[in-house]
Each structure stands twice: as structure tokens, then as C-alpha cells.
Amino acid sequence: MGRHANPDIRRAFAEFQDQDTPSKCNKVRCLHCGFVRAKNTTRQIEHLHACEAYLASPEAQQWHAQNGDENSMNAGMAPNSVLSGQQPNPNLQINRRGPNNKRARDGQQLAPHMNMPPPIAPSLTAHLLTICAQPFTQATQQPFLSHAGCGSLAPGPLSQWLVQDGHYARGFIRFVGQLLAKLRLPQTANSQFHPMYRTMDLLISALNNMRREMSFFEITATKYGLTLNQDPPTPITRALLDLFVSASSSSASLLEGMVVLWGTEHCYRTAWQYASSFSSSLSTPSTDNHIVALHQALIPNWTSPAFSKFIDASRALVDELANITTARDGKEEMTRCEEIFRQICWLEERFWPDVDGMGEEDDSARLGPNLGPMGTGMDNGMNNGMSNAINNGMNGPMQMNGPQMNEAQMNGLPNGLPSGSIQMNGQMNGQMSSQMQPQMNSQMNNGERPAGGDGRNNFAGLESVGQSS
Template sequence: MGRHANPDIRRAFAEFQDQDTPSKCSKVRCLHCGFVRAKNTTRQIEHLHACEAYLASPEAQAWHAQNRDDTSMSSGMAPNSVLSGQQPNPNLQINRRGPNNKRARDGQQLAPNINMPPPLAPSLSAHLLTTCAQPFTQATQQPFLSHAGCGSLAPGPLSQWMAQDGHYARGFIRFVGQLLAKLRLPQTANSQFHPMYRTMDLLISALNNMRREMSFFEITATKYGLTMSQEPPTPITRALLDLFVSASSSSASLLEGMVVLWGAEHCYRTAWQYASSFSSSLSTPSTENHIVALHQALIPNWTSPAFSKFIDASRALVDELANITTARDGKEEMARCEEIFRQICWLEERFWPDVDGMGEGDDSARLGPSIGPMGAGIDSGLNNGMANGMNAPMQMNGPQMNGPQMNGPQMNEAQMNGLSNGPMQMNGQMNGQMGAQIGPQMGPQMSNGERSAGGDGRNNFSGLDSVRQNS
């Protein structure tokens, strides 16, 4: 059956040429609802079957008034069935089976079409939070935060954290400035709706927020009499600042930088919300200045609705930028974003100062200038030995160490005394001091295969600053 001109189709659609496509195909636009598609009579008819604007139009009403007769009434068709979409317009019927008339191979009619909601756009932020659920939880549920919420945190860890947060804030301002430099703003109408302009507005807001936060720290310290430590950035803080530099460099995309901005701030909000969840356990208000400052100023600052609104806007922009990215290999860029988010969680977990069960600063899990818990004992033994009696040159490879005097069973007390007065004066100090230092520390570790008491496997490197300066 050949095609023929259909006056209803011509009246309902406007035809035009699409100059933006390579084929410059003909397209039509529904004059009732504005729907645009390629010119196809069958699909146009199907659209009018479901177009509520057309069914409620005067044309459809006029057709119904002209074609109401006894035939339609005797067939059981309701008077308004065409207008409500329950029955197709007979004037638009063609010789084909509609989607609801298809039958399966066994002769049973298939289920009717169901109007499904439009598919949701993919969410990069939801993917990152799902993939990195465990690292994110570890980064936002640290003992420092629970003690801060319970009111049992000591002043020292809070002062240490405030000093490191100051370094973080100053690095954050440079980071946002570099992200602003990466923006390419096109000339467009209604710029407030363009993603690049909205990203610019959010970054400017982030700069203003961080400047207010720096002033907020100074005012809070003065109001509550808090001590602002002047210690330099720890290696973990330096690693966060290095991440800011890397994510805003010319080799990184704008999306990667926005993932860092949203990820770091989202960790902060979630962490302080975790601390706030312990506030109800305070039986009586504390009178200590730093606890009062925590519960009246610091915790409310990062759990406020305004801060949550900023983070939600950042997350929405991350998802939008991910969906409109024009990277040559989008999968590779998504993998980099996931790697960056994991790094943020790892660093944020170690950014909070270590505290013990009483909320005091805990240095037992931190590495000193030597090689860890075992090295601390060795270093202490060596230092004590040198201080107590190593006045002669140390000859570790001489006959006193390798000869029969050390290894043979005939070595008696007199020989040991003789050795202690000879070139190898370190012998007694090494045996005594190292045994006292290494024994209590290595014994449980060697027997049980566990870390030293108080250690949780996190490296805070609190003693490496002096090593770096001296070297």
C-alpha cells in the first residue's frame, strides 16, 4: 500500500531541514507539544496517539463532534475515548499492527506497553561513594571526631588540628584559583544556565567561604582563648597540598579538580556530622574552653545548612561535568577520578590527629626519625650506650666480636671484663641497654604477630620534619 498525503499530519506538524546533521535530513516539530523527530509518517501518527496536547486541541474536539454517530456508540466506545487516548483517532489509522497487537510465537498477546519514567543520568559521585564506601567510612569516623563530639578531647590534639587546617585552607585558596584559570567561558545567552558559568560561580563562592573560614578561626581562637599552634605542615598535610597542585595542573582535567574539591569538602562535612552525633552523650555542659568552642562554634560550622548546600551544589556539578565531558577516552578519565577519590579518603583518614582512649594525644603510633617502633628501641639503646660509656673507637669487626671470645663456651667473667675495658667498650652497653629496650617491645610482637600497642597501621610521620630540616 503506497503512502499518501494525510491532512491531519500536515496540520499537526511543521516540517524543516536539520542543517546541523551531516545528512541534513528532514525533521518535523509537533505544533501542539513541540516534540521534534525525524520525518516519518508512522512515528508521527504514533506520537499523535499519545500527545495529550493534541487530544485536547480544538482540532481533535471538532473531529469528535463531526464523527459522533450511532456506530461508535453501539460498538461500546465511550464518547470521549478518542480524546482521552483510550482509542486511536480513526482518521489516523494505517494498515499496520500497533505495538499492542503484536503476538508471541505461542499465540498469546504480549503485555501492553507501559509508560516508563525517563532514565536517570549516570552519577559519578554516587559511583565513587559506592566503590570507596569502606575508605570513606574510615576517613570520616576517627577517634579524634568521636572524642570531639563526646567532650573528652584534650586541648593538644585540637590545637594541632587547627594548625594543620590553617595550612589546608591557604593551599585550598591557591587550588581554587588554578581551577578558575582552567575555565573556558563561551559567549552565550542566559549564561546563568551554562555549566561553565555555574562552575565559575561555585568556585568564586568557595573562595569567599574559605576566606570567611580563616577569619572564623581567628575569631574563635580569640573568643575562647584557644592556642593556635605554629607547627609546620605534617607530611600528610603536605600530601594534601600536593594533591591540590596535581589536580589543578595543566595535565589534569577540570572534572578531576572538581572531584578533589567536592571529595575533600564532602569528607569534612560527613566527619563533623559524625562528631555531632555524639553530642547527645554530654550529660552536663563542659566548662573547658576548647570543648565549649567545639560545640558552640566548630562543629556547627561544618554541619550548617549553608555548608551542606554548597557541597550538594558541588556534587551536582561534578555529575553534570562527567556527563558532558568530551574527553577522547572517557573511561580513562573516570578511572583517574576514582583513583583521586581513593587518595582523598586515604589522606583525610590520616589528617585527624591520633588520640588515645582518653582523648589525649597519642604518639605511640607515629613514626619518629628512625625506622618505626623497633627502630625506636634500637635508637634508644644506641643512644644510652653511647652516653654511658662508649669512649673508645667502636671496632665491630675485630676479633673481640668474631673470635672465640664471643662465640666459644670458654668465655668467662674475667674475659668479659677485659673486653669491656678494651677497644670494644660498647659491649656491656649494647647488651644491657638494647636488651632492656628491645625486649619489652619485640617480645609481644614476635610472639603474637601484631602491631605495637596503640598502633593502627596509620603513619602520621610527626618526627620527620626535624629530620628533613637537619638534612
């Protein structure tokens, strides 16, 4: 479509030819302020929009009276009024060629430079923290941490946690090594800006940090006289180590491994910041070695600015890797990252030792059926102790005052005799001998536990968890 004459422009400008320039181009002069420039309809409209003399002229006042106030130029005007030149276009000053710093004769900028905000990139870590807000809170606000901050934690749970964190640290070293093996470093002129090289630098920093932390544990235990035993990894610790192995395997992407690295470390920092928030309630300084170690060494270690800087860098790198991933099915990978973060929250919640209201170790906390001393093993030993003893006695010969029971009679006995409902006299058409009853009483009163009841948390069916780690 060809250009057409604009009556508003013609009335506001006088056109002439500059004879002094070699190109003898056509120029225009604003009849209101005298501004001279090369003829250009777009720039002439822009000038009218900023020309104070024109805006104060009767022509401009009449135009505003017919078409609305000045604000109507930005909202409410029909689009064709801008295209036909009847209204100066306010968007002409955006994205113009070159720096937009031209000034009028009075020194004011014709079109002030507008800094457009950069586009906000999606954040995978923010998404994970949003969908797992409640599990993350439960994982980082446990009674163990509040007692540690208040100074009421017993030495036993702290020693238990230090031993398990040592297993965690050694597994973390292997995990980061496997992630380093997954990197593919391209040849580039500026490697410090490439995401793969920056990932390598962060992983190397993670290895150095963990090695210093292992030495820090040894020095702290010696300095404050903390007792550390040789307990093996608990089932929860083994599950965390298995997560390290899974997230760094050949079937997992680099992004999944980085989510595990950031997620576990972010949980640690948030948890110890929660513990630190209770430090103000410590009215008088404690003289207990383990409390002094907590408040002078352990809590400051995981709430330090250096540790926070490392975690923030990890989070930024996870978000960057998520935005540049080239997997065939990005949605499937994002779903796996969500599952991994939920698993991290579940495991981190249970990684802290269970304590009661006094800060002492509590083996019975958070254990369901078949998961510990208060599960099925103890139920069979306490609630059904009589029926178990009788059933165990049936496997051998039973001496009755009457005739001995044969196999057919024994098979006819009811299974699962209820607790406390067994009547010795007359229940089985005879009485147990005086030799059998003292033997049963001796077994029950001497404190014999059922098989597997060694006083520690017994997780049925989880003995082989984490063997690969």
C-alpha cells in the same frame, strides 16, 4: 504496504460523507455511543478501547470470551492481534501529537495523560562513594571526632588540628585559583545555565567561603582563648597540599580538580556530622574553653545548612561535568578520578590527630616501622642500646686491661650483637677499662635519644614532601 479493511472497525462504525464542510471529508459514527469523528483507523481503534458502550456490548463480551479476559489485552496476546485491529492497542495513547486531553461526551478523558519518568543519568560521585565505602567510613569516623562530640577531647589535639587546618585552608585558596585558571568560558546568551559559568560561580563561592572560614578561625581562637602554635605542616598535611597542586596542574582535567574539591569538603561535612552525633551523650555542659568552642562554634560551622548546600551543589556539578566530558578516553579519566578519591580518603583518615582512649594526644598510634618515636629510632635506642654503644665505642680507641685491640681484631667482631647478650668479661679477650664503662652508663642513663628523636613524629624519608606547596 497498503491499508486493508478491518472487519471489527466496519461493524462498530458507520461511514458517511459530511456535506456541510468545504472538504467534504469522510466521517464515521460509533454505532454504540454515537461518537462522530473524521475517518481514521488508528483513532477508531483508540475509541473502541475507551468506549464503555462498546465494551459492554455482546460483541465485545463474545470477543473477550474467545480471546481471554480484559487483562489479556495488555499481556499474553499475540502481537499480530494488535496489528490486525482485532485488539485495541493500549500504547496508542502514548506520544500522540499535541496534548492528550480529549474527552468523551460523559466528560471523561479518552486517554489519560501519562507522565514518563525522566531518564536517570549516571552519577560519578555515587560510584566513588560505593567503591570506597570502607575507606570513606574510616576517614570520617575517627576517635578524634567521637571525643570532640562527647566533650572528652584534650586541648592539645584540638590546637594541633586547628594549626594544620590553617595550612590546609591557605593551600585550598591557591588550589581554587588554579582551577579558575583552567576554565574556558564560551560566549553564550544564557551564561547562568552554562556548566562552565556555573562552575566559575561555585569556585568563586568556595573562595569566599574559605576566606570567611579563615577569619572565623581567628575570631574563635581569640574568643575562647585557644592556643595556636607555629608548627609547620605535618607530612600528611603536606601530602594534601601536594594533592591540591597535582589536581590543579596543567596535566589534570577540570573534572579531576572538581572531584578533589567535592571529595575533601564532603569528608569534612560527614566527619563533623559524625562528631555531632555524640553531642547527646554530653550529660553536663563543659566549662573547658576548647570544649565550649567545639560545641558552640566549630561543630555547628561544618554541619550548617549553608555548608551542606554548597557541598550538594558541588556534587551535582561534578556529576554533570562527568556526563558531558569530551575527553578522548573517558575511561582513563574515570580511573584517575577513582584513584584521586581513594587518595583523599587515605589522607583524610590520617589528617585527624591521634588520641588515646582518654582523648589525650597519642603519638604512638597508627605509626608503623620507621615512622615515629616507637619505630626504628627508639628500637635502636632502647632494645639495641648496648650494642649501639659498644659499636660507637669501637670507632675510637678502646682501652682494655690487656693489650690494645688493633684494626684487624676489631674487624673480626660480629656485626649486630643481640640485645642483652653482651658479656663484658671475657667477650673480647679482655675487659673494658673502668673509664669506658662509666662513660657508657652515663650516656644511656642521661636520657640521650638517637639522632632525630626529638619527641615528635618523625617520618623517615618524607622530609621533602610538599615542598612545592
